[in-house]
Amino acid sequence: MYPSVSGNIQKYVVHRIGMPSRDRSFVPPCQATCPLHMDIREYVDLVAQGRIMEALQVIRGGNPFPSICAYICTHPCEESCRRSQVDKPIAIRALKRFALEFGGDRMIQVEARTAHSEKVAIVGSGPAGMACAYYLRNFGYPVTIFEAHSELGGMLRVGIPRYRLPRDVLDVEIQRLTRMGVEIRTNTRVVSLDLLFDMGYKAVFVTIGAHQSLRMGIEGEDSPGVIDGATFLREVNLGLKPSLGDNVAVVGGGNVALDAARTVLRLGARKVTILYRRSQAEMPADPAEVEQALEEGVHIQFLVMPTRIKRQDGKLNMTCIRMELGEPDASGRRRPVPVEGSEFNEEFDTLISAIGQAPQTPGDFRVRIGRGSTIQVDPATLSTNRRGVFAGGDAVTGPATVVEALAAGRLAASRIDDYLQHRYPSLDKGGRETLVGDLLPETVEMIRKIGRIEAPLLPAEARIKEFEPIELVYDWEAAVNEARRCLRCGMGAEILFQDKCATCLTCLRVCPYHVPYLDTMGTIQIPADQCQACGVCIAECPAKAIVLRKPYDRRHVTEELDHVLKSASESKVSPLIIGFCCQYGLFGTGTLANLWRVAKAGIWIVPVLCIAKVEADHLLRAFEIGAEGVFVAGCGEQCARENTVAWVHNRVQKARKVLSEIGLEPNRLQTYVPSATNAYPAEWLDGFVEQIGGLYLASVIMKEVKVDSR
Amino acid sequence: MIVAEQKPLPEIRRMISPYERVLILGCGTCMTVCDAGGEREVSFLHNALRVAQSKGGNEAHHFLESTLKRQCEPEFLEMLVDKVGEVDVILSLGCGIGVQAIAERFPDTPVLPGVNTSFMGISSEQGVWDERCAACGDCRLEDTAGICPVTRCTKGILNGPCAGTKNGKCEANKDMDCAWVLIYKRLERLGQLEKMRRYYPMRNFRAIPRPKRLVRTPVALGEDDG
Amino acid sequence: MANALFEEKLHSDEFLVTTEIGPPKGVDVSEMIHHIDILKDKVDAINVTDHQSSVMRFPSLGGCLLVKECGGEPILQMTCRDRNRLALQADLLLAYSRSIVNVLCLTGDSIDVGDHKEAKPVFDSDSVQLLKMIRTLESGKDVSGNDLKGVPKFCLGASVHPEADLIEPQLIKFEKKVAAGAQFFQTQGIFDLASLRRFMQYASQFDIKILAGIIVLASARMAKYMNDNVPGIIVPEAIIDELASVEKGKGLQKGIEIAAKLIRTIKEENLSHGIHIMAVGNESVVPDILEAAEVEVARH
């Protein structure tokens, strides 16, 4: 990389971080659904720009253990992603994983200093406990984690199989916690909280998870050969190798059932069958995982429920009944009803029952227990009925997800901090407005359809041989292209200066997505939930009344240009050539990466977030400051938008007219858009440089001639 | 809406050449809408002049930018009082009315027109404006199906098309609709062709004497309710 | 003053023949006089064009004076393009005082097609209003209602375009011209006799004379040029092809043939009350055309 370029990026990063921002953008649906409220839109955008380090910073800022989420998060964000109205949601989790791996998350050190004397005890080391410890350490409290098992991690350690969450990933996060100074006591089952208070702990966070498997409640359930899912997985995860036989049945339809079945396969069983009492549509497990399980050879029988188990000759003879779906129940799913007289028998070697778990709270904790044996808390503060005792995670919600547990841990840390500092709990005031509402059909229609790029998987045959992680990580190109699909919901254009707006209707007319509209009062409106942040109207508005909602994006081109101009003026290489280049896909995709790489001394690149945002003014400024040649390079076919180039051409034309009016060659200003016939940016750039070099030389000679003749 | 076009850069450079400190003054109403002198054009022109200056020009101007909501109202011009003291000339990107309003308000400061005020018209599509009204003071649209022959016929004739019309276009410009064909078609559609058969005498050019002035006579208090 | 020759002829059943002369750009009128000389006895009247196609020339009124001096019968073409109502009326007074009484009232071509595109188009009146204006003068008043000293009398003509692609508005205007006092009409160039026939079937209800306009084409190029540039003219492809088919230098000859054939048919089939030949720069061939068409004007 040329000095210009690397210098660029460094300053860029520094700049960004220290920036005060008044963000008027809306909370996009992904962020709104994420229990951690992660700024997904932001880091996805940074990935799209190839700014992985910054993406990583954003990710780390919103998630204590992003590497874990990168593997096994249930990604409710993707479910709510508005891109699914266009084609498919953004592969947010896979992008996060990419950012972590390519951004070097493992190298990142986290430090903490003790600032308070009040000690906090955390009972249970699952994600909720770990997250709480992480943030409390950040706040400066001495923290001790008490864990009944020999190793930290809760279900991450003893539940989720290794092929989905490699243990070294978990270990890195735990090491960080230790480095931060979290005291860890494994093999320590807490039986009484009083004891902890006696030991001097001023607050306790109870996060003991939900580990008690629910019983099927049928005859023969306690026969040998019948085992519950949580126990089975724990045994496997702790290194035991239970003997299962060849033909195994798993009862249930959730994550645990799926993981148990797939683990059974990896342990070498010949056949494994999941029995689920509803149909595939009602399965709580992630559909993608069900898909993968089927690929791997797991059998699933739907609408089947065991009613009796008999052990005979070392085998389990199981009576099942067929079910049909009736009226929806409280969960909204249709309730399965047994079909009379449809019983049948089947034989298995082992039966794993995975129909759910519940917390099991030691009675001596003296915390109030509610429905499903969960600990009752005030949802805003996570405090229990006991003073100084907080609870969260699966123990409070019943079996849920890692990200919910992390969010609970983070919330608990803040509330415990409030508690210890005798503050009225600082309840969430809700900052920015949340984006609600769907995209309008006319908007959807105009959005370019671009298929979702899935992260690659190991082939099914290879997967079941061992416990290696099955999902691979994106390469640069795939990641950038996937990230570029993001619609950047809620950070688009707004009319910042209504009084400047002349209601000329330019925005309404130029918007490629039919977003701006006239309200019944005759005022122009740019609805935040429809705008695609393309920036076309911003550059076209004759009153300059429209800006991007995000302060940084608003100033982006101008600041980049200033920055380049400053560095360029220091470098004194002539002739100076300035190029405005689409920053998206800069690293990931061939063309722009090429341009960047081949940029010789004297070529300065102003990265822009889509060339549609380059205004005619910017082009002139580049010349004013001394550029001999200026070009705008778009990304061509890869552009997430249609017709960007047409707008750029207009502005280039406008600026060229000025050039010729003041006696400069208009071809000093050019547009480069890669296309089939023009695929080599390096070649093009060489040509341009040569051309400008020629013009420059000619002008130098002319000057000398003038001087001579004086 | 008043429609104008920015003057060519060389002309603007020539006009401002005697002055050092130049205030480029935009107008936030019509000139913004017709892309001739809104804040964006002010800033673009500013940049263009600076490029001109840095690339070989001998000028050494200092520029100031500002855009008023409307240049044609004295109250808005009041906002300029401080700035005007700091400059040698005002380059107005307002229409001819704005330029003259400035001349009246600031008797000691020269003012230059940065645009050619062209006509009153509509924006037929993004970036395209068409003249629609000549402000003749004697509106004929009742008889011509709402299409103005005075403005849209190059000859402004009142009794029907000349023989030059071809394919519905005007003889003066093949891209321009013949106003009289439009009028005919619309009258026919409205079932009002008898309006076209009527004889229209020569126009009264003193309908309002030039320069025109419009005085809205206030209704005396109480007059309405008798 | 006695009724003009031409007006008398309008009232007869004679097949009328008129032609037109374009005055020169400049003061050398010798060629024009030559044209007048060879034409004056072959036609019933000679139009003098008024800055035809908006190209500035020697004025039509001046040209008419020359026709008069040479003993011909002039028709003064008068457009509204360059003069407001004062100038128009004044010119008419002058014309009448010099016995120039045939006036062809035209709106005038657009300034944009001529050689002074930056000039101010006047169009204070249009052709219909001009006809009315003249009839007003004949009543002894100017258009502002003031009395005139001495009252003029004119023979008024106007133009009509039977081949217009949208004929209805043209007919509306035609009727307005009739109502305003036009006595004869010289049509725009006619190439398609079917349209002339249709027009005459309609126009015969009015007490006016129609002279079919005949344009003399000198080459295919000229025909195409006129199609593109001369207001109102539509030369059919077939005629362009016919012109293009002859060898170089023979174009004019072909043009003469075409014109003569048109005229002969018009006369034989009684398609109009006469013809008006527009030779556009080739005025000297008009007698040849007439001869080829076997048309002779009646002598009095």
Ligand SMILES: Cc1cc2nc3c(=O)[nH]c(=O)nc-3n(C[C@H](O)[C@H](O)[C@H](O)COP(=O)(O)OP(=O)(O)OC[C@H]3O[C@@H](n4cnc5c(N)ncnc54)[C@H](O)[C@@H]3O)c2cc1C
């Ligand atoms: C098989 C399986 C697969 C899953 N897959 C996913 C997935 O893909 N994605 C996802 O988001 N979620 C998944 N989950 C759910 C997720 O693991 C849990 O929701 C999450 O771990 C809950 O975190 P927690 O901190 O509340 O409790 P846990 O992770 O359950 O941790 C509780 C800890 O407390 C300890 N403990 C209990 N009692 C005591 C005591 N008295 N003293 C000391 N220590 C005690 C336990 O040993 C345990 O280590 C899965 C769960 C299972 C079982």
Ligand code: SF4
């Ligand atoms: S398109 Fe982008 S911003 Fe919108 S919901 Fe999806 S990931 Fe979030």
Ligand code: SF4
């Ligand atoms: S930024 Fe783009 S998508 Fe948003 S309103 Fe403006 S033109 Fe439309």
